[in-house]
Amino acid sequence: MSIEHIQKTESAKEKIIEFGGVVGEELEALCPTHHDFFDGMYMREIFMPKGTLVVSKIHKTNHPYFVMTGKCKVLTENGVETITAPYVGGTVAGTQRILYMLEDTNWLTVHATEETDLEKIEEQIIAKTVNDLKLTDEQIKELTEVEI
Numbered sequence: 001m002s003i004e005h006i007q008k009t010e011s012a013k014e015k016i017i018e019f020g021g022v023v024g025e026e027l028e029a030l031c032p033t034h035h036d037f038f039d040g041m042y043m044r045e046i047f048m049p050k051g052t053l054v055v056s057k058i059h060k061t062n063h064p065y066f067v068m069t070g071k072c073k074v075l076t077e078n079g080v081e082t083i084t085a086p087y088v089g090g091t092v093a094g095t096q097r098i099l100y101m102l103e104d105t106n107w108l109t110v111h112a113t114e115e116t117d118l119e120k121i122e123e124q125i126i127a128k129t130v131n132d133l134k135l136t137d138e139q140i141k142e143l144t145e146v147e148i
Contacts, residue, residue, distance in 0.1 A: 030049070030052065031046050031047060031048045031049075031052065031054065032046070032047050033045065033046045033047075034046075035118065037116050040112060040113070040114055041110055041111065041112060041113070042110070042111045042113050042115070042116075042121055043108060043109070043110050043111075044108070044109050044111070045068070045106060045107070045108040045109075046106070046107050046108075047104070047105070047106050048070075048072070048099065048101045048104070048105045048106075048107065049101060049104050050070075050101050050102065050103050050104050050105075051101060052100075052101045053098070053099070053100050053101075054098070054099045054100075054101070055096070055097075055098050055099075056095075056096055056097040056098070056099065057096070057126045057127070058094065058095070058096045058126065058127035059091050059092075059093060059094070059095050059096070059125060059126065059127070060093055060094075060124070060125050060126060060127055061091075061093055061111060061112075061124075061125050062090065062091065062092055062093050063090070063091050063109055063110060063111050063112070063125075064088065064089070064090055064091075064109070064110050065088075065089050065090070065091055065107060065108065065109045065110075066086070066087070066088055066089075066107075066108045066109075066110075067083050067084075067085045067086065067087040067088075067089075067105065067106070067107055067108075068085055068086065068106040068107070068108055069085045069103075069104065069105060069106045070084075070085050070101065070102075070103040070104050070105025070106060070107075071083065071084045071085065071101075071102040071103040071105065072099050072100060072101045072102055072103070072105050073099065073100045073102060074097050074098070074099050075097065075098040075099075076095065076096075076097055082102070085105070085106075091109070094127075111124075111125050113125070
């Protein structure tokens, strides 16, 4: 979903929330994900193309993340931050992010688990309920304004 698509709608909030519900083949086609397993670790890398607006899942666990390539704006409860690769950060349990890709971006997360079944891993690390994002129009505008 591009920022132009968001701007053509009456309610950006509705479109962001709607986008957060995209799953399966449609999401995989837009943002392909690669999975790797190591002793006691699961690594997930997602590619997100420039101009894409992504709502992350709600994370149950603290874990590191790495932005390998690209540049994006990230909206959290602390406001909007621009992240440029290479970048290392940490996710705190309960966190959900909204990201807007300023460039093609590869984002990698690492999770402690002995599990190798992706469905079981999702149950371990992702919250099943979706909280109200409570975004203001000002936050959406700040997130989606593209610097020229």
